Amino acid sequence: MLDYKKPVPVPSDESSPYWAGLKQHRLVMPHCDDCDGYWFPPSQYCQHCSSKNWEWKDVSGKGRIFSFVVYHRVYHPGFAGEVPYAVAVIALDEGPRMLSNIVGIAPDKLVCDTPVEIVYDDITPEMTIPKFRVV
Amino acid sequence: MHHLRDKYAIAGTGKSRLGQVGLNSLALLEEAIHNALDDAGLTARDVDGLVVRGPDDVYSHHQVIAQRLGMDMNFSTSLDNGGASQILSVILAVMAIDAGLATTVVCGYGRDSWTRTHSNETSRMQGNLVPSSQRPREHGPEFGHFGAVSHHAFGARRHMFEYGTTREDFAHIAMAFREHALRNPEAQMKKPLSFEDYMNGRLIVDPFGLYDCSLNSDGAGAVVVTSAARAKDLKQKPVLIKGFATHNNTKGFIAEDHMLVTGAKKSGERAYAMAGLGPKDINTAQIYDCFTYMVMAQLEDYGFCKKGEGAAFVRSGALRLNGSLPTNTSGGQLSEAHVEGMLQIVEGARQLQGIYDATRQVPNAEVALVSGHGGNQVCHSTLILGRA
Numbered sequence: 001m002l003d004y005k006k007p008v009p010v011p012s013d014e015s016s017p018y019w020a021g022l023k024q025h026r027l028v029m030p031h032c033d034d035c036d037g038y039w040f041p042p043s044q045y046c047q048h049c050s051s052k053n054w055e056w057k058d059v060s061g062k063g064r065i066f067s068f069v070v071y072h073r074v075y076h077p078g079f080a081g082e083v084p085y086a087v088a089v090i091a092l093d094e095g096p097r098m099l100s101n102i103v104g105i106a107p108d109k110l111v112c113d114t115p116v117e118i119v120y121d122d123i124t125p126e127m128t129i130p131k132f133r134v135v
Numbered sequence: 136m137h138h139l140r141d142k143y144a145i146a147g148t149g150k151s152r153l154g155q156v157g158l159n160s161l162a163l164l165e166e167a168i169h170n171a172l173d174d175a176g177l178t179a180r181d182v183d184g185l186v187v188r189g190p191d192d193v194y195s196h197h198q199v200i201a202q203r204l205g206m207d208m209n210f211s212t213s214l215d216n217g218g219a220s221q222i223l224s225v226i227l228a229v230m231a232i233d234a235g236l237a238t239t240v241v242c243g244y245g246r247d248s249w250t251r252t253h254s255n256e257t258s259r260m261q262g263n264l265v266p267s268s269q270r271p272r273e274h275g276p277e278f279g280h281f282g283a284v285s286h287h288a289f290g291a292r293r294h295m296f297e298y299g300t301t302r303e304d305f306a307h308i309a310m311a312f313r314e315h316a317l318r319n320p321e322a323q324m325k326k327p328l329s330f331e332d333y334m335n336g337r338l339i340v341d342p343f344g345l346y347d348c349s350l351n352s353d354g355a356g357a358v359v360v361t362s363a364a365r366a367k368d369l370k371q372k373p374v375l376i377k378g379f380a381t382h383n384n385t386k387g388f389i390a391e392d393h394m395l396v397t398g399a400k401k402s403g404e405r406a407y408a409m410a411g412l413g414p415k416d417i418n419t420a421q422i423y424d425c426f427t428y429m430v431m432a433q434l435e436d437y438g439f440c441k442k443g444e445g446a447a448f449v450r451s452g453a454l455r456l457n458g459s460l461p462t463n464t465s466g467g468q469l470s471e472a473h474v475e476g477m478l479q480i481v482e483g484a485r486q487l488q489g490i491y492d493a494t495r496q497v498p499n500a501e502v503a504l505v506s507g508h509g510g511n512q513v514c515h516s517t518l519i520l521g522r523a
Contacts, residue, residue, distance in 0.1 A: 006279065010272035019273075041274060067296075067394065069288040070341035075281040084341070087280045089289055089389045097389050101278045107341075112296035129277050 006078035008127055014042045017056045022128040025120045029096055031057035040096035061118030062135070063092040070107040086110055090132055104133045137378070137409040143229045144366035144373035144523065146239075147175025147359040148481040153472035154323035155249050156353035161196075164245030165203045167355035167477075171241065175359045176370025179204040182359075184237030186224040188244040188475060189213040200243075210237040218423055218509025219381065219398075220244070221356075221476040222516035226379045228360035238361060244477040245355030252351045283425065284348055285340040286512050290394035291428035292342055297395065297443065302342055304446035305427035306333040309346045309469055311454040312424065316466025318456070318495045323350055324470040347427040349468035356477035358484065363523070374484040377502070378410025378519035388512035397429070398515025399436035399506055406517035407438075412502060414438035417519075419486050419497045420460055421479035423508040424467040433506055434462075437517075461497045476507040480518065487522045 011019045018041075021028035029038045030046075037048035038059065046054050068088035074080050086107040091097050102110060103119060116132040123129055149170025151163040158166075164187065172178055185208050187197050197211040210231045214220040221244050228240035270276070280286075294300050309328060316322035328346060336345035366373035382401035384393040407413050414437055424430045431445035439460055440448035454462040465471040465482040472478060483503035489496060500522065507516040 007272075007276035009274070009277045012273065015273060066389070067289040067293040069285045069292060069343075070338070071279060071285065072338040072341060076276070076279065079279045082279065084338075085279055087278050087285060099275055099278055099280050099389075112293060123277075131278075 004123055006123070007076060008124060009129065018042065019127070021056065021058075022120065022130055023126070025128065027059050027061045027118055027130060028056040029059050029092070029094065030054055038092075038094045038096050040098055059092060059094045063090045063116055063132070065089070065102065065110060065112055065114045065116055066091040066097060067112055068102070068110050088132070090116060098130070101131045102133065103131050136411065139229060139233060140377055140409060140411065141375045141521070142363055143232060143360060143376045144363040145225070145358045145376065145480075145484045145520065146361050146366040146369050146373050147171045147173075147177065147371050148484050149174055149357045150321065150478060150481060151245065151355040153321050153354035153474075154352055156247075157250055158247065158353060159250075160245040160247040160355070161199055161203065163247060163353060163355035164200060164243050164357065167245060167357040168200070168204065168241055168243050171243070171357040171359050174371050177239065177359060179206050182206060182239050182241050183209040184228060184231055184240030185211040186227050186231070186240060186242050187213050188220040188224065188477075189215040208237075210240065216383070216510045216514040216516070218425060218475045219383070219507040219514035219516040220509070221480060222379065222505060222507040222518045223381060225358065225360055225376070225480065225518060226381065226516065229376060229379070232360065232362060238365070240360045241357055242360060243355060243357030244475055246474060247353045248351045248473065249353045283512070284343055286388060287426045287429055288340045288343045289389065290432065291426070293394045294428060294432065295342060298446070300431070300446045302334070302344070304449060305342075305347055305431070306330055307449040308424070308427040308430050308454065309333055311449070312463045312467040313470045315456060315464050316470035319465050319471055322466040322471040323352055324466065328470075343426055343428075346469070349425050349473040350470070352472035352474060354472040354474045354478070356474050356481045358480055367523070372488045373523045374487045375521040375523050376518070377521040378406040378408070378412065379517060380405035380409060381514070381516045383510070383515065384513040393513065395432065396442070397432050397436050397508065398513060399433040399508070399517065402515045402517040403437040406519050410519040410521075412519060416502050417460065417504045418500045419464060419483065419503045420462045421464070421483040421503060421505040422462055422467070423476045423479065423506045424463055424469050425473070425508065427469070429508060430462070433508070437504065437506070456495070456497065464495065464497060475509065479505050479507075483518070483520050487520055
């Protein structure tokens with residue numbers, strides 16, 4: 001989609017499995033086999049117990065809105081037609097927190113701690129980004 | 136008693152011109168350093184140490200500044216803790232002198248963010264303060280998430296949710312500091328700010344509106360650090376360094392309770408312990424005010440009121456010059472100029488020197504607390520200064 005005007009994520013060498021999962025409409029996070037902890041963004045050792053014994057694992061895609069803000073100012077031309085739009089901190093049920101957008105609801109209706117679940121936004125043929133909707 | 140308490144001092148302070156100066160950050164810092172040296176009765180020939188905030192856009196900042204001063208240094212470096220760097224530079228100066236690496240250290244920071252954000256339309260839209268190579272490329276920009284305003288606004292929103300805080304409460308912080316700026320002829324902001332003005336300010340990233348956000352300023356500040364014994368013999372009245380500490384919530388601003396409990400909590404506890412003082416001993420506070428909410432969070436974290444009671448505290452008028460805790464008495468970064476906390480050190484020191492006329496002076500100021508915050512919202516530093 002050549003007309004996609006917003007920033008397209010640039011995967012790093014460490015985050016490629018995360019983006020590959022999203023492309024298949026799966027949300028995967030680093031998971032430690034020793035302490036059962038999850039974390040995000042990825043790193044080389046478990047951020048809870050420093051174990052190297054970890055792998056990418058599917059998570060539920062369910063969580064809550066820990067906090068959110070509503071952009072009224074345009075910082076990137078791709079969002080010129082979008083303001084006001086919300087950006088939220090999602091606290092996944094498994095523990096990690098991540099930034100995302102909440103779809104299908106007006107920004108002024110959002111409330112912290114509202115339960116949400118993931119929806120997959122295929123922004124280009126190669127790239128899918130995670131968004132959330134109120135459950 | 137802590138072995139460094141009262142052993143070192145700020146012997147001189149200086150600022151550059153502030154506001155819409157139209158001069159690059161190195162030149163501004165050079166100007167502030169010479170003003171600080173003049174204040175101390177010293178020249179660049181007397182300086183053997185230099186600690187400055189790391190470059191936003193200039194490689195090896197301290198080398199370039201030392202070259203402008205015409206000096207080789209026994210000790211010099213640049214720091215990279217964002218807005219917490221400026222107090223950290225004073226801390227590192229004390230450590231360097233105590234270790235025998237230097238005797239007289241200049242600490243300073245300068246920035247030209249008014250010029251950089253007003254040079255053209257692109258710079259206005261993108262807020263050209265972070266080099267493009269340092270901007271995130273995933274986990275943020277794809278959602279339209281950019282920059283410091285919105286990240287701090289997450290904290291404000293969560294505080295509002297947890298404690299019933301409102302934008303009306305934040306207004307009292309912005310109004311108090313503006314009132315102070317009107318008493319400060321150097322301040323960038325010259326007009327009064329009413330409650331209606333605050334509420335009518337356009338929203339930037341809700342819950343922050345225009346007047347919740349600190350200024351884009353050209354400006355610089357500097358201080359001279361040396362031993363208390365040496366400072367006693369210099370031109371300016373010395374200000375004693377009573378306590379300091381740092382704490383960095385490096386797990387991230389969105390992790391755990393870091394939006395609500397900033398690094399100020401642990402940094403403050405350790406700085407109080409070093410100084411042998413507590414919140415009740417502080418006569419004036421110079422709090423890092425990148426955004427109104429961050430002032431409220433830090434006031435709570437430093438123990439001036441309980442967590443969640445910041446709204447009532449700022450509504451009481453405590454922050455005003457005649458209040459129980461005169462805060463950001465120069466106008467702070469919201470109304471004097473935003474120089475990443477450097478001017479707050481200068482203001483804390485000057486209030487303790489008692490150099491101002493009655494319209495600006497905190498009466499009988501014996502002890503000042505200065506805070507620094509920044510570095511991806513998680514780094515914090517605390518400086519407790521005392522009248523000599």
